[in-house]
Amino acid sequence: MKKILCVCGHENPEGTTLCEKCGSPLSEEEKGRKLADMRYEGTAIRSKTYNKTIIDKIWNFFSSVKVGVSIIIITLVAAAIGTFLPQVIYVSVPENADVKETYADAYGIFGTIYYNLGLTDIYGSWWFQVLIGMLAISIIVASLDRGIPLYKSLKNQRVKRHENFLKRQRIYGAGEMTAAEVDNAFDLTEEKMKEMKYNIRREEGALLAEKGRFARWGPYINHVGLIIFLFGVMLRLMPGFYIDKTLWIREGETMAIPGMEGYYLESEKFVFETYSEDEQKEEFNQSKKAVNAVAKNYQSDVKLFKAPDDAVPGDTSNLTEVKEKAIKVNDPLKHDGYALYQMDFRLNELKTMHFNLTDKKTEKSLGAVAIDLTNPEKEYKVGKDSKVVLKKYYPDFAGFEDGEPQTASPLPNNPAFIFEMYTPETPKGETSFVAIKQPIEPFGENKYAMKFSSVDTRNVSGLTVRKDKTLMILMLGGIIFMLGVTIGSYWSHRRLWLLKTKDGRLLMASHTNKNWFSMKKDLDAVTEYAHLPAYVDQYDEDQKAEEEEKKLKDKEKEGDNTL
């Protein structure tokens, strides 16, 4: 490895721009600057030093802040485009309909183009994931590239720096003083700066006051937090870390909880409430009637059961109750790392249908039949000598196809039945097709009919079953990020250097990574107390000089005009 020799005799690794020991400028670029580039303390940064092999090139690509910011901006724009129309997960596509058609119907040509470009599922697209991946790589590479050298450099800081270093700081002052005055100034500075909570280090003829160095680690800490967070998000793709199931459970039912082995849930009741009128603040409610429709509460009253460890799956004979809970929106049931959320509901689902086996002429009933629509029996005894056989059951009758009745779903939304009715008068049986409001007698006129009498309904709760083992990792990432971003934002790294030169001057220079205004308040205090030489903000001076130059030029121009 090439070494760079400084005027002070210190050997610096290749790529160093400010001497590690004395702070003198080393590179031509750095020498050309009026003020030292203090961002990474002039330390050798890999990406700025090597650019030969393919690995160097990849490293340099990802460590570049320009590339990082570009990825951020591209991600940002892509994310924004994804909000132009609702994403496909938020669009209710009617059954038997195409997603593309749905977009075309709702949003016209724009919707079609949007769909064809794949923008309706933009966040799930491979290229969006690649963008996030690249962002993660960029964060890691850039942090290692800058963070490690910066850490080393700040850890091994020397107290005594070269005049060339001090002169090239933004805040700089120099004054002639006797040796005694200088010593006195050093002592007073130490005293005052200590009072202001600075750490003081002194060497022969030099002083370094430093405060808040840890603020420089803020950005690197928050990047670690982000990486942990993104890692957690990736982990959800691994089996077992993340469960997301839906459970529809009817009032009175006990069901095995999907994804949650050995646990059963009993639904006692589903409650849906809306606000009543007198719950409204009268003087402020102009639209009182409309408010009646405002939902107040969705709630499933449930009991959670656990089967014994050695139980056969599905065996519900030996359940022990674990918990009783009213699951509400914002108040899930949590147990053993799982959570059950109130997500959806169906009101008044048909539960039981009551029929009477009736003689059509005399309208005399032979007896009642109650059919449990979710669990119908094959045969129902009616009275002593009659029976009804349920030949076929169509829970969600959707019309005929080729003469055959069809069901659209297994949900009892529109039940239809084919009954065979056996009575002493009709021992061979009569067949009847019964759907809501449309009895059909396919084999000629029957003597008996299944007459509808009443129906029982019940509510259904739509619950989401979640287990997310990554939550703790995400939380950890979030906490570390907040910690890093807080110390990086709310604290600043401030330093003051004093140097006694051989020709009898006292030099002072100061640097802070931000909030120069507050730094100057500290400096004003110490300058006055310790009689330090007056300082100037060279950055500001630059601007003033520029402005003056500009004014001069303008005046010259005006002069030209008047001539």
Add this chain to the structure above:
Amino acid sequence: MSLIDLSGNLLFVAFVAYLVATLLFGGAVKGGSKGESENAGKKWGSLAIVITIIGFVANLGYFITRWIYAGHAPVSNMFEFTTAFGMFVVGAFILIYFIYRVPSLGLFALPIAIIIIAYASMFPREVNPLIPALKSYWLYVHVITAAIGESILAISAVAGLIYLLKNIDLTKRSKQSFWIEIVMYALVLVLGFVAVTTTFNVTGYEAKFSYVNKDGATQEITYNTPALFGMHQSELLTADKMEPLANTPSIVNAKKLTTVVWSILIGTLLYGLIRLIIRKPIAVVMQPFAKRANSQLMDEIGYRSVLIGFPVFTLGALIFAMIWAQEAWSRFWGWDPKEVWALITWLYYAAFLHLRLSKGWQGKKSAWLAVIGFVIIMFNLVAVNLIIAGLHSYAG
């Protein structure tokens, strides 16, 4: 006086106090510049900040009394949230003022807060009961923290605006002088919206229409402004009211479109009038108020407020938001438009910080970025709530 009346009155007091304080800050800025003693300027300045604080306390009073009355934090609809945002902008200004003590910041920050509160009061002020999804203490924690973060970030835009007014050469035609005038125009447009809404509210304009919605069903809608655009296949039901100039397809909410177009029309008219009276761009008239500001200090305030606001915004708008989303919707992130726009805002300010730290973007570049950041925040508040529908759209 009932609690809710008291609450309304306190808001009014705050509003007036902010107006008075703005004038006083103007005195503080001008006073220092007219060769009067520096003390005169300082006196104006101290009086101005005292009035601002009185206004802010009254504003807090509004917030607390309304909270007690409603039984939940008043951040659950557009009026409540926007008012709270305006209040926090003043709070953020007070915070920054006590770090840097720059009166010109008040001269620009308070009018922006005033415009925000005026805008807020155009929305229905009724106290709504909470829907189940909002019934959680996370509503207060998440929304209030996010709003505070956004308001501190907004101060950065104010500092940026002052920096730009001072440093852009407005005597020459340039992209920058054009865009700074566009910013002024945009502020006048908001006033246009306020003027339109107030005028038709006072006159009590109401026109009912029936229309066919996206699903083919017939519905009714009430316009509070003369309809420029009608809803899909709309028919006027109220007699003697203006017929729409044109009907729109069903995906367009013509009522909102009408309000927007009215605001632009009246706002532009207002802008034209102002230009006719002052006979120069508004930015040129504002410039002398910014001239006294110290550029370097404004640059630092702009940066500092992003530094202060960014962690608060992250905490409120992303982290608390995720915790609540996990609790309420069973997932911490669902790519809902409002979530996405919070992420966009966050990414934007992350880019801002990286450009500033590593690329050395200071001065004008940084100031423009801060102003654009405020545009994104306002887009988030206005457009995402009112136009882009999503899980958060109940906020409208």
